[in-house]
Amino acid sequence: MPASPDVPRLLQTVLDTPAPRALAEFYRRLLGLRYRDGDAPDPTEVAEPDWLVLTDDDGTRRLAFQLAPDMPEPRWPTGTPPQMLHLDLTVESAAALERQRARARDLGAEELLDRSDDEDEPLVVFRDPAGHPFCIFVAPTGPAR
16 A cells, blocks of 8 residues: 555664664675665775665665664663664564574574464564664464454
8 A cells, every 4th residue: 555645654764783884784684685876885995884774676775774883782671771673574484484593693693582482473582783682473374463
């Protein structure tokens, strides 16, 4: 359904991080995204970029990464500072969940919670290299809930 012209549209989700390049590279590899034109790594880059954007193949913005040099690492499920958001990612099957669990760990994610055997909502919770939590779920079947 197209967005109404009377309401704002979501452009992208922005993650604060002390290391935008490293976090962008983690999500680029995990999600199969690409850098926005002009944001790809440059071998002459000496300073940490202050803003990077990842897009789909068609150029739709998905994630952005903003330099926040003094950002403390978020803590989940409890702690200070608490998470301010997390990303929910889905896969088609339990087998795909296991494959993506291994990929996420290989890319540098830390596993925080394993509910892969939950009959109603199989999932695994991770922390990305900057500390932001994210979940990988087996996509629910039937109507969206």
